[in-house]
Amino acid sequence: MTQDAGGCSRKRKRRNRWKPETASTELSTTTAPGVTNSTVKQPPSASTGFKSSPKPSSFLEKMKAKLSGGHFRMLNEKLYTCSGDEAFKYFKEDPSLFDMYHTGYQEQMSRWPEQPVNIIMKWLKDHKSSLIVADFGCGDARLAKGVKNKVFSLDLVSNDPSVIACDMSNTPLDSLSIDVSVFCLSLMGTNFPSFLQEAHRVLKPSGWLLIAEVKSRFNPNNGGADPDRFSQAVCDLGFTSVSKDFSNKMFILIYFRKKAKNNSSKEIKWPELKPCMYKRR
Ligand SMILES: C[S@@+](CC[C@H](N)C(=O)[O-])C[C@H]1O[C@@H](n2cnc3c(N)ncnc32)[C@H](O)[C@@H]1O
Numbered sequence: 001m002t003q004d005a006g007g008c009s010r011k012r013k014r015r016n017r018w019k020p021e022t023a024s025t026e027l028s029t030t031t032a033p034g035v036t037n038s039t040v041k042q043p044p045s046a047s048t049g050f051k052s053s054p055k056p057s058s059f060l061e062k063m064k065a066k067l068s069g070g071h072f073r074m075l076n077e078k079l080y081t082c083s084g085d086e087a088f089k090y091f092k093e094d095p096s097l098f099d100m101y102h103t104g105y106q107e108q109m110s111r112w113p114e115q116p117v118n119i120i121m122k123w124l125k126d127h128k129s130s131l132i133v134a135d136f137g138c139g140d141a142r143l144a145k146g147v148k149n150k151v152f153s154l155d156l157v158s159n160d161p162s163v164i165a166c167d168m169s170n171t172p173l174d175s176l177s178i179d180v181s182v183f184c185l186s187l188m189g190t191n192f193p194s195f196l197q198e199a200h201r202v203l204k205p206s207g208w209l210l211i212a213e214v215k216s217r218f219n220p221n222n223g224g225a226d227p228d229r230f231s232q233a234v235c236d237l238g239f240t241s242v243s244k245d246f247s248n249k250m251f252i253l254i255y256f257r258k259k260a261k262n263n264s265s266k267e268i269k270w271p272e273l274k275p276c277m278y279k280r281r
Contacts, residue, residue: 071097072104073278080275084189088167091156098157102139108278116212116251117184121146123210124180131179134202136168136195137186152178169194173202180208185251187213193233193270200238200258209239209256214276218252225271227252233270238262 075097079087091098109115121143124133129148136154138144141163144151152173158165166172169191181199189195199209211234218227231241231254239256246252 068100068103069107071100072107075101076104077275077277079188080277081190083191084167084169084195085191087189088156092165095157095159098155098159105139112250114248114250116248116253117142118146119253120182120184120210120212124149127180131208132177133180133182134171134173134178134199135182135184136171136199137183137188138163139184139186143182143184149180169198171198171202175201176204178202178207179204180210182210184210184212185214187211187273188275192273193237193268196234196237203258205258205260207258208242209234209258211254211256212251213254213273215246215248215250215252217273217276223274225273227254229269229271230254230273231256233268236264236266236268238264 078090079101082090124131124143124147131149133143133147133149133151134154135141135143135151138151138153138155141151141153141155141160144153144162152171153160153163154166154168154171154173155163156165156167157163164172168186169189178199181203183195183199187195196209203209216222216224218224218230220226227244227246231244234254234256235241238259240259242255242257244252244254
């Protein structure tokens with residue numbers, strides 16, 4: 001799975017199956033049930049200096065990686081194409097799917113030169129630590145672990161006592177209780193406007209709304225949403241746009257503040273946010 005800034009996924013690259021061999025190659029074998037794990041020394045191929053078949057353990061590892069990559073892509077697609085409520089019920093039935101999704105997600109993120117969660121962490125460190133934060137779609141709750149602030153970490157499944165399991169369109173947080181609402185790559189459900197509506201409900205007046213999203217979802221030349229239309233819709237919900245940062249190749253950052261009063265009752269025209277799918281490598 002690879003992801004680029006232009007279009008979420010990029011085409012499969014052919015890789016050289018053959019690897020140069022060192023003088024003595026150590027193969028760590030994958031253990032079958034009842035078989036003791038062992039290390040096998042394999043002689044180098046005298047003629048070519050290259051092995052003619054993949055290492056057995058690396059073959060099995062590759063098969064495992066392909067399977068888990070497939071599961072990740074399926075779960076990722078599910079999250080982008082159903083409502084938050086449906087996703088909540090889906091993961092409640094089998095919470096182990098959540099770990100499967102996050103293993104693939106972390107693999108994916110390890111390829112990004114910079115992770116948006118770290119930028120949001122830095123933003124919080126540059127502001128008062130007394131600000132109360134709600135992290136909508138917190139994943140492994142990295143944000144809460146990296147700052148001094150009180151953080152309410154919200155996600156579909158809670159593997160950590162500090163994480164509140166809920167659909168983020170319907171959180172147990174009190175109205176007007178939060179200073180900073182964060183959505184870091186988490187506007188995934190088809191009903192994403194209700195996630196933002198919930199963030200608005202829990203924020204105090206002048207509270208911050210920090211959004212980081214995959215850049216290609218906001219590229220109108222590639223079927224993505226018009227970022228200005230998106231910002232306008234968020235403003236119509238009751239926010240003021242403060243800043244936009246499109247400088248990163250992988251993600252965009254848009255920051256808003258909640259208006260003290262929102263007198264607008266006009267119907268909000270939300271742009272569609274296209275799912276971010278990952279193709280097979
Ligand atoms: C792409 S991950 C990002 C995780 C984290 N914010 C980060 O930056 O590392 C998106 C997260 O949003 C969560 N999510 C998606 N829809 C949700 C919903 N309706 N309610 C709560 N969490 C949701 C997913 O379970 C997933 O953990």
